[in-house]
Amino acid sequence: MMTPMRYIVLVLAIIISFHFILSFSHESYGQTINFDNLKKQWSAGTGSSGPPYKAGVPSEYIVPNNYTIPDRKANATFVILARNTDLNGVISSIKQMEDRFNKKFRYPYTLLNEQPFTPNFKARVQEITHAPVSFGQISPEDWYQPSWIDEEKATKAREEMSKNNVIYGGSVPYRNMCRFNSGFFYRHPLMQQFKYYWRVEPDVKFYCDLDYDPFLIMQDQQKKYAFTISLYEYEATIPTLWKTVKNFIKENPTLISPDNAMAFLSDDGGENYNRCHFWSNFEIADMDLWRGEAYTKFFEFLDKEGGFYYERWGDAPVHSIGAALFAKKEEIHFFNDIGYRHEPFQHCPQGAAHSQGKCWCDEGDNFDYEWYSCLNRYDRLF
Numbered sequence: 001m002m003t004p005m006r007y008i009v010l011v012l013a014i015i016i017s018f019h020f021i022l023s024f025s026h027e028s029y030g031q032t033i034n035f036d037n038l039k040k041q042w043s044a045g046t047g048s049s050g051p052p053y054k055a056g057v058p059s060e061y062i063v064p065n066n067y068t069i070p071d072r073k074a075n076a077t078f079v080i081l082a083r084n085t086d087l088n089g090v091i092s093s094i095k096q097m098e099d100r101f102n103k104k105f106r107y108p109y110t111l112l113n114e115q116p117f118t119p120n121f122k123a124r125v126q127e128i129t130h131a132p133v134s135f136g137q138i139s140p141e142d143w144y145q146p147s148w149i150d151e152e153k154a155t156k157a158r159e160e161m162s163k164n165n166v167i168y169g170g171s172v173p174y175r176n177m178c179r180f181n182s183g184f185f186y187r188h189p190l191m192q193q194f195k196y197y198w199r200v201e202p203d204v205k206f207y208c209d210l211d212y213d214p215f216l217i218m219q220d221q222q223k224k225y226a227f228t229i230s231l232y233e234y235e236a237t238i239p240t241l242w243k244t245v246k247n248f249i250k251e252n253p254t255l256i257s258p259d260n261a262m263a264f265l266s267d268d269g270g271e272n273y274n275r276c277h278f279w280s281n282f283e284i285a286d287m288d289l290w291r292g293e294a295y296t297k298f299f300e301f302l303d304k305e306g307g308f309y310y311e312r313w314g315d316a317p318v319h320s321i322g323a324a325l326f327a328k329k330e331e332i333h334f335f336n337d338i339g340y341r342h343e344p345f346q347h348c349p350q351g352a353a354h355s356q357g358k359c360w361c362d363e364g365d366n367f368d369y370e371w372y373s374c375l376n377r378y379d380r381l382f
């Protein structure tokens with residue numbers, strides 16, 4: 001039995017609950033946040049706007065943004081391949097590179113594109129660095145699908161891959177890019193004058209202050225190739241790559257380095273590819289590795305096979321296989337203290353390295369020993 005008192009309490013409770021629900025759904029906080037409402041409030045003249053803004057800051061507050069650039073530097077450049085539409089991502093990456101490292105070292109930047117960079121692109125990049133910046137155009141022969149590729153076969157392959165949702169499987173420009181990065185960027189006239197490069201992509205993140213020069217580490221410790229993230233390649237993009245690599249090895253046994261890193265690529269002495277590769281959107285490397293006889297012949301061999309277009313061979317597995325076979329394993333370096341993110345993975349230095357670099361990444365978000373990482377294979381080389 002419900003007493004009248006209990007009945008009243010119940011009804012009140014229901015009314016109060018309804019009031020809450022209604023007040024939430026009716027935006028009791030005020031008007032919706034949209035530009036018109038904000039503009040109305042800004043222009044309503046409510047509240048004090050403070051003293052009027054005066055351009056210019058008294059000179060006693062200005063800290064000179066110059067550093068003593070070290071005398072000893074390596075023969076090196078950053079290299080960024082980009083489209084004009086990548087501008088904001090390029091600016092973001094360079095800004096971080098400057099802040100974390102290069103304002104104290106002033107290594108030059110080399111930007112490459114198969115199209116001419118726009119005046120606005122050049123101006124925006126030059127605005128954010130004191131370092132020299134060069135903008136280069138890629139010659140059509142180095143970029144576009146070569147005439148000897150069977151277009152019908154290539155088209156069929158692309159259609160098949162996009163049907164199977166292979167990432168970039170239907171894209172020709174992506175293939176041009178992978179082939180260019182595999183075999184041409186280090187031959188570009190603007191790159192000839194350098195020995196080392198650090199590859200940077202638009203929209204990447206650099207998390208830690210770098211107070212030493214990684215290029216000098218490469219030079220002084222005779223490193224030829226360096227990475228921060230390694231992982232497995234998609235099988236669908238490289239069905240015949242390893243078969244081609246094995247044919248190359250059979251035909252050119254003397255080009256393979258002693259003490260190489262084959263064990264990073266294969267778990268059965270070279271019979272099968274385990275699909276491990278260094279993620280080439282970050283690379284610091286010695287271009288002599290690519291310019292040397294072994295890799296030059298290797299790239300020619302792969303290119304003739306046509307897999308850049310009939311499949312979707314990426315520059316990451318191609319570089320990685322090249323580095324692992326034509327360099328000594330000791331010449332491949334893991335830059336543990338360079339905190340780095342390219343979506344969707346990041347390397348975040350752990351423990352002392354995290355503090356040392358004042359890194360801003362979450363230590364708990366680190367790809368190094370995730371199931372899809374190949375870093376343990378690299379560790380086991382030594």
Ligand SMILES: Nc1nc2c(ncn2[C@@H]2O[C@H](COP(=O)(O)OP(=O)(O)O)[C@@H](O)[C@H]2O)c(=O)[nH]1
Pocket residue numbers: 080081082083086112113114115173174177200201202281
């Ligand atoms: N100039 C030019 N650069 C490209 C083109 N496609 C990709 N890139 C650049 O090549 C790099 C890799 O491309 P991205 O779209 O980041 O590929 P992902 O990292 O594999 O997803 C980036 O530096 C891009 O700016 C292209 O058609 N033209």
Ligand SMILES: *[C@@H]1O[C@H](CO)[C@@H](O)[C@H](O)[C@H]1NC(C)=O
Pocket residue numbers: 064066067068
């Ligand atoms: C930095 O610039 C200021 C102002 O131009 C100059 O006085 C100073 O000597 C410079 N310092 C170095 C280390 O170059």
Ligand SMILES: *[C@@H]1O[C@H](CO)[C@@H](O)[C@H](O)[C@H]1NC(C)=O
Pocket residue numbers: 075192193194195
């Ligand atoms: C830098 O390296 C390139 C390529 O090896 C070479 O041609 C050039 O002379 C070097 N520059 C300097 C200053 O040593």
Ligand SMILES: [Mg+2]
Pocket residue numbers: 201281342
């Ligand atoms: Mg990318």
